[in-house]
Amino acid sequence: MTNKITELFKIKYPVIQGGMIWVSGYKLAAAVSNAGGLGLIGAGSMYPEVLREHIQKCKKATSKPFGVNVPMLYPDIEKIIEIIVEEGVKIVFTSAGNPKTYTSFLKEKGITVVHVVSSVKFALKSEAAGVDAVVCEGFEAGGHNGREETTTFTLIPMVKEQLKIPVIAAGGVGTGRGMLAAMVLGADAVQIGSRFAATEESSAHSNFKKTIIDVKDGDTQLTLKELAPVRLVKNNFYNQIQELYQQNPTLEEIKDLLGRARAKKGMFEGDLDNGELEIGQVAGLIHKIKPAKEVLDEIVAEFNTVKALIASI
Missing domain, CATH: 3.20.20.70 (Aldolase class I)
Structure with a gap:
């Protein structure tokens, strides 16, 4: 090849x-x-x-x-x-x-x-x-x-x-x-x-790997476009983002919700509820x-x- x-x-x-x-x-x-x-x-x-x-x-x-x-x-x-x-x-x-x-x-x-x-x-x-x-x-x-x-x-x-x-x-x-x-x-x-x-x-983290193989079509969504668009698994953190969007939040309010180390918490430490779980539709x-x-x-x-x-x- x-x-x-x-x-x-x-x-x-x-x-x-x-x-x-x-x-x-x-x-x-x-x-x-x-x-x-x-x-x-x-x-x-x-x-x-x-x-x-x-x-x-x-x-x-x-x-x-x-x-x-x-x-x-x-x-x-x-x-x-x-x-x-x-x-x-x-x-x-x-x-x-x-x-x-x-x-x-x-x-x-x-x-x-x-x-x-x-x-x-x-x-x-x-x-x-x-x-x-x-x-x-x-x-x-x-x-x-x-x-x-x-x-x-x-x-x-x-x-x-x-x-x-x-x-x-x-x-x-x-x-x-x-x-x-x-x-x-x-x-x-x-x-x-x-x-x-x-x-x-x-x-x-093994928790995140298991989540990947459990994901079906429709289980991810592109969001947080105001900061840097990211495709996330629909978990508790994702639901919090959607609830915040219903309130027409400011950029600072979105940043406050995202906080720091969300991706580390989800993908590296295995917190499937509060972490950011980034994965593709595939x-x-x-x-x-x-x-x-x-x-x-x-x-x-x-x-x-x-x-x-x-x-x-």
Whole structure:
């Protein structure tokens, strides 16, 4: 499966694991990279020195390429970038910010840069900023999302039509069939988050992993658009948000309800009532917690089987 993305990252399969907060530690990143994909450490939920520790452990756990996902809206961003350079990380995915901010600096250090976008407009801005590829994340995705609510399978062909650099599809992809569909529409690779969140190597709490495999269609909703759109499982905290919206709240009132560390409380500590549980719509297709290698192998096998089946029609 050689294409622009496998050559860019020096990986076997065009499958990238999402750099999810509180979920994507070095164990998951190393497992995915060892299996032939590209593993990402999620820096968004790590203090700088914790990130350094994860990078160092990942380098010991795999000889394969891996990267770091950096949401630019988080504090300590300058220190995080400094550590990435110091530790010799070769691949960085940036998100939730202006791609111009660090792209030139990182590329001068010999780092491959990918930026996450949710619209054609920001995809074009990212290409102009000099990134090597873009991740186009649709409305189906878990975690922070675009306000436009454009679906992945609408977004991919529109971006592909406009850009010359490689396009990675994210949001709603968790199977080989989904991967093939995304690539038929123009994607050069897929980025998968939710399916890897429910793996043995994921650092998510066991309560959250069980919730993922219990989620059905309609059990998640995109909300908190006034702050940063996020897709949440409908739990007690989600219900509190909806009740607050009935009161036409101010931005400060929404921030007060969100408080601090809601995502940590839910996904990392396992508080299923009061925590923020971020997951994508594709969770309805996840039925079992498995090793990351097994998940990746199944995705690739299904991709190849369905591709061959379609070719024979």
